[in-house]
Amino acid sequence: MEPNISMEEERNHTSVIMFVLLGLTDDKELQLVLFPVFLGIYLVTLFWNLSLIILIRMDSHLHTPMYFFLSCLASIDICFTASISPRMLSDFFKEEKTISFIACATQYFVAAWMGQAEYCLLAAMAYDRYVAIGNPLQYSAIMAPGLCQKMVAGALFSGFLCSFLETVPCFNLYFCKSNIIQHFFCNISEIIILSCSSPFVTQMILFLAAVFVGFGSLLIILLSYGFIAASILKISSVKGSLKAFNTCASHLAVVTLFYGTALAVYMHPSSGHSENKDKVLSVFYIIIIPMLNPLIYSLRNKEIKEALxxxxxxxTHLSQ
Known part of the structure; x- marks a missing residue:
């Protein structure tokens, strides 16, 4: 049953000017251990992703569609983790982890924008790998710079539009319950719980975004890898098959990590729901994966090693 909300209360729903984040843990000793760990992870994430962007930009041998997409992925990962990690790190030293209404909306908007743009970009990268393996002779013609730029722009625009459509109705809800968010960041599912007005519109937009962006991108990835598998099976030599598979192994690992963790976070059943489990999965999804992505692409990539x-x-030559 919907609560009775007067017209005056509806007009004053913006009187909620801040939320309180519970953070990762309230254990002081554990906080002292976690802070240097997460600070180190954040610094490594920035260093590896920035290094990868600079390396790809400076080395002409890496000016190909695959590395263009990879540099864009690194940029998105930096923005994704930067939307949450600095705030989370500063909250370790705060007794009351308050965040303003506007700051909360902004944090969710940026994180959702980057996260959904990454879904789309991973789909574009899967298509790039399909063209490279399935149509190697026409690869340069198909994956022209103009098309690559349009695909990245499309990924960013799709993420922006979905995030905007989610953020606006969510933060226009009427909040009359507790303002405590049971998380270390402004998680939209936790914010909806605090609302006294109907969240139906927000929930429908979240569902449609999950279908069109999340599952739509996953469908493109699965279809691309289906065609890739068919192309690899046509290669007669084992060496040739392994070489073809190695060109998409890193992308496949990143997709598995990203989608696997995202599904675990957002598709869990309501029964047996564990806030601590959600926090651990969110840490992996938001903080660990952006650090792992450049490592996965770099450690097994001969071209990046040679460029480095x-x-x-x-x-060394210039410094002498």
């Missing part, structure tokens, strides 16, 4: 050697050699 050339940069080090060039830097």
């Amino acid at each position: 050697k050339r940069m080090i050699k060039k830097t």
